[in-house]
Amino acid sequence: MDIAMYTLIIGWIFVLIWVPIVILTNKKTHPKALFVLFFAEMWERFSYYGMRALLTLYMVNVLFKGMQGADVKALSIYGSYTAMVYLFPVIGGLIADKIFGFKKAIVFGGILMMLGHFMLAFEGSNLLFFASLALIIVGNAYFKPNISSYLGTFYEMNDPRKDGAFTIFYMGVNIGSFLATLTCGYVGQQINWHYGFGLAGIGMALGVAVFLLSGKILGKDTGLKPDVIEFKTKKPLGLSWDAVVFIGTLIMIPICAFLLDQNELMSTLMLIISIIIIGYLLYEALRNPDKVAGHRLLVVIVLFFFHAIFWALFEQAGGSLTLFADRNIDRIISGSEIPSSLFTSFNPFFIMVLAPLFSWIWITLNKKGxxxxTPMKFFLGLFFLAAGFLVIVLGGKFFANAQGLVPMAFLAVLYFLVTVGELCLSPVGLSMITKLSPAKIVGFVMGAWFLSISLGNKLAGVIGTLTASKGGSQTLSPQQTLVNYTNTYLIWGVFVVGGFAILLLLLTPKLNKWMHGIH
Structure with missing residues (x-):
């Protein structure tokens, strides 16, 4: 019996039933635009997470197979890739604010990502592989921050429905992730790696199509480019600003491809860019003549760092936790082995089930005062994240069998607790940016918010390499790799995250005061 195939079929049936239920129960509460953007983002995330489910496994088992230190190299590239995926939205958000507008940025980014995914479908050299990832990175810079910011324009600043809307939107993200990890993961590991990558490209094409075909619902007058481009030079070098952006985009693609394999250089650039952007946000907060607006921006800056720590451990899912599942989880059910990539579907499955519940909880609690x-929700996010890693550490230290294999139930519980933490923190963070950011730089601040995820992802790559042997994990037994994983997760997942959670709890009263009535 092929458990993976049955899981794939059941997963698609569940989604086909679940999505209409969510829409029907929320259509009277929210504007139709929410559901259009829900579907567009769902298919975009199908492409991203479909590729991510295979990326680390593909590098370790195919691209760098037999190479000394394959784990370290693969996890370093994974960290740089995911870091850039969330770093460049800062620029994409600024371009949408000042030049393109949300709609044009979303379509342009979607097309670039689609091309990148389709290139991964072809077997070729390492150069082709890195060029494909670079296209996805640059395209994501335009798509990712602006679809979230665009959604915020359909609600008033302090609309009590907003957190619920972003939670539903976030469920769309994770439906795409769930279907992708089941579908692309199964096809990639069981049939052909490149077929799995190709399916991700089809998902991205569907995302762009949904967005383009929904112009009437979104409205002709929404998400357009600004009336006036507020730069001193109206036409640099005689070119339009649109042409400058297109040329700059073409230049960035080979630069990103180069940086993917330059771990130390990438880390240095990340630090420099982060200091510059945080410094600019501090400047905007402190110089703002409106002290209330300045204080609200300071809240964003403080939560930026806690957000980064959350993602540093959460993003082990696509890196070290995927390899942990491959090597140290007992994956046999009724004589059938479950592909390790399918375990990443636990997280989006739990979000699909829990997101409507969380949306209802926030709205119900809001009505009761x-x-x-938001700072307390962030504390809860970190608390549940630490609890999840404590579960996997306990499973590895006390419940592993003689072969170094841990029952899959422990990994399922980890993903459940991490998902609860994610729902407390991530969609609420997106909603917070649209509430606390000055109107003229909301796209830039949203991009800066994704920078915190970028930092977290780069740190995730560093933490992931701590689980690997410098000589290559092929020389280690499952018992030895289990020790590496559990010790790393105990230090970083439990102690470090737990410490940051306590610190945030102490800062919460001050942050609440700085929000000046914004919930």
């Missing part, structure tokens, strides 16, 4: 403020 008992909804936790």
């Amino acid at each position: 008992k909804e936790p403020r």
